[in-house]
Amino acid sequence: MHAAAFITSVRRMSLVGAFACLAFPGLAADPKPDAAIKNKMIEASVFLDDKIKADPALAADCLAEGKAWAEKNRADAEKERKQDPVLFRNGAWSFERKYTVGSVVDGRYVSVVRSDYMDTGGAHPNSDVNTILWDKTANRRISIRPFFTETADDGPTMKAMVKAVIIALNVEKKKRDTSETATAEWYKDLKPTLLRIGAVTLAPSTVAGKSSGLTFHYPPYAVGPYVEGEYVAFVPWETLKPYLTPEGASIFAGARPKGDDDQQ
DSSP, X not given: OOHHHHHHHHHHHHHHHHHHHHHOGGGSOOOOOSEEEESSSEEEEXXXXXXXXXXXXXXXXXXHHHHHHHHHHHHHHHHHHHHOGGGGTTOOEEXXXXXXXXXXXXXXXXXXXXXXXXXXXXXXXXXXXXEEEEETTXXXXXXXXXXXXXXXXXXXXXXXXXXXXXXXXXXXXXXXXXXXXXXXXXXXXXXXXXXXXXXXXXXXXXXXXXXXXXXXXXXXXXXXXXXXXXXXXXXEHHHHGXXXXXXXXXXXXXXXXXXXXXXX
């Protein structure tokens, strides 16, 4: 082959390869699940992000929970298949759980967002979201209670939180042009208690090592119809300043970084 023709051929092959990578991004190696179950009834996967894997205690905690979740779904699918095989006419049910670090505050408090995806052959897949607040010093899950002087049900702190959450949700709904669902009916399940206000994380901050406030995470249907998807309500720490303990006051400062709301 003539040298010029050979070079032209190589260039063409390089271009073809480049376009193939662009056209088929799925050709890149997919991340391997950290736990999985796959059979005729169910395909369930659990994923931990790299930041979680770097902490052995946190990784073990999340993985144990994820495996138990996958196993429960396997048992439920097996039971349903025995009772009504038609439910599996389109194939196995799909489940996926991802654990992702949202922030690390004071080098100690790790906020983890747990995102679930479920497809059981219904009209559409479903999703859910929950959170974990991990204390690296104690190597255990904790709540936000230590950061506030009181968190009694229907107490002043929780009432202030609910009020701030609703304000934040209304702002977000206005951005999405879905203000018609910013109603008491859609917010009726939000209660001034830690168990009913929503899954919470410590928001990152423009000040290193600090938190700019609380973010509350809501899956579809929680505060709006399915088509609106998930919501995240941000409450700045200044709103809750009157209710902070010395420990709480020590971890909050700064503002929410630009781009943090991209998770919406």
